[in-house]
Amino acid sequence: MTALSPPASSPRTTCGSLLHELQIIWDEIGEGDSERDRMLLQLEQECLDIYRRKVDLTxxxxxxxxxxxxxxxxxxxxxxxxxxxxxxSFPRKKAKGSLKQQIAAMEPLLEELSAKKEGRIREFRETQAMITRICGEIAGNGGFVASGDEQVDESDLTVKRLGELKGRLKELQNEKNLRLQKVNSYISVIHDLSVVMSIDFFKTVGDVHPSLRDNLNAQAKSISNETLARLTGTIDSLKGEKQQRLQKLQGLATTLIELWNLMDIPAEEQKKLSHVTALISSPVDEVSRHGCLSSEVIEQTEVEVERLNVLKVTKMKELVFKKQNELEEIYRSVHMDVDSDTARQILLNIIGSGNVDLSTLLASMDDQITNAKEHALSRKDILDRVEKWKFATEEEKWLDDYEKDENRYSAGRGAHKNLKRAEKARILVGKLPCEFT
Known part of the structure; x- marks a missing residue:
């Protein structure tokens, strides 16, 4: 068989050129018509299958x-x-052109709306996160949800709903600000009370909530209902403590002044505790000086009162016996008998028993002295009359003796004095019946 030379390559291969080339090859190999028809039918079927698949894909x-x-x-x-x-808001032209052209025409609007949606979702998440955080702060559970964890209902991203959320957020922010103002106000009151009583301020507020201890605000202050209630309770407790301390110190100050007056304590020494006595009539709300109600001041005052009370006992004993002496002198002045030793022994027994307050004893002795003076005054007129009567009777006796003396008119020494005395004696004796009846 003669070898066939390859057909000259055409610049473009087509189905017709390929079929022509196939016919030439069949002629050269002597292919029969039936076989040729079968192959052509097969080629046609394969082409149909290829077209059909392409059509289906398209x-x-x-x-x-x-x-x-x-x-x-x-x-x-x-x-x-x-x-x-x-x-x-988003005008769209009526779709024209091919499907690809219509899709391409929608892409800018779709991208714009998608970007707007994402921005709106971020706003919702941020707003909801702030609402959740503030609600957690108010509830006191410290709940905080990161903005990325907030669930957003993407079916309703309207400005109206966002406005409602922002309105709710505004209300919560206002409530938070009011609560924060209350917390700061309560903390200020606690600080003032702590300063007056020299109490550890940071420990006091820290016991209410640790966040209140941080004066640098590194941690947000707790504004929960529980914190507000505990702050209120702490303030009430501190005010009660302040009232008790003031009353105690006022009582001590009153005692101090009584002791100072009783024992004539020098003014210079009294100045050491003048800051205490200055509180005697002060209302509790006006007491604000630093440390004036501290435990140290109260203890110092108690020590001083105790010291003065010890001195008071000695001083009071001296005063008691001094008044006893005064009482005895009054009785003696009106010629009343007094058992001095017995009276002093009784006083010693009373003082030694400790059953009688020395101030009460002094007051009782003052009453006795007053009564004794009144009694002495009532007896004085009688005593004066008795003295005059005794003197008059003595003068009367002397006058009798004088008149019996035959030498009474002699010019001896002192005769003129006797004459004057006799003259006075006659006058005094003449008054005896009317003055002493």
């Missing part, structure tokens, strides 16, 4: 484009609805 691609177009339109409508926008 039809499927068209369906996908239609679905993409429909999905894009649906997504646009869904986004417009979710964002609460109107059709006028």
């Amino acid at each position: 039809r499927k691609y068209k369906s996908e484009l239609c679905r993409t177009l429909a999905d894009s339109e649906a997504e646009i409508n869904r986004l417009v609805s979710a964002l609460g926008e109107t059709a006028a």
Whole structure:
């Protein structure tokens, strides 16, 4: 068989040229007509299959484009609805051209709406996160949800709903500010009370909540209901403590002044505790000086009162016996008998028993002295009359003796004095019946 030379290559291969080349090859190999028909039929079937597959693929691609177009339109409508926008906000021209052209025409609007949706979702998440955080602060559970963890209902991203959330956030922020003002006000009151009583301020507020101890505000102050209630309770407790301390110190100050007056304590020494006595008539709300109600001041005052009370006992004993002497002198002045030793022994027994307050004993002795003076005054007139009577009777006796003396008129020494005395004696004796009856 003669070898066939390859056909000259044409610049473009087509189905017709290939079929012509196939006919030449069949002629050269002597292929029969039936075989040729069978092969041609097979080629035709294979071509149909290839075209059919291509058509099916193309039809499927068209369906996908239609679905993409429909999905894009649906997504646009869904986004417009979710964002609460109107059709006028996003005008769309009537779809024209091929499917790809229609899809391409929708892409800018879809991208714009998607970007707006993402921005709106961020706003919702941030707003909801702040609401959750403030609610947690108010509830006192310290709850905080990161903005990325907030669940957002993407079917309703309207400006109206966002405005409602922001309105709720504004209300919560106002409530938070009011609570923070209350907390700061309560802390200020606790600070003032702590300063007056020299109490550890940071420990006191730290016991209410650790966040209140941080004066640098590194940690947000707790504003929960529990914290506010505990702050109120702490203030009430501190005010009660302040009232008790003031009353105690006022009582001590009153005792101090009594002791000072009783024992004539020098003014210079009294100045050491003048800051205590200055509180005697002070209302509790006006007491604000630093440390004036501290435990140290109260203890110092108690020590001083105790010291003065010890001195008071000695001083009071001296005063008691001094008054006893005064009482005895009054009795003696009116010639009343007094058992001095017995009276002093009784006083010693009373003082030694400790059953009688020395101030009460002094007051009782003052009453006795007053009564004794009144009694002495009532006896004085009688005693004076008795003294005059005794003197008059003595003068009367002398006058009798004088008149019996025959030498009474002699010019001896002192005669003129006797004459004057006799003259006075006659006058005094003449008054005896009327003055002493």
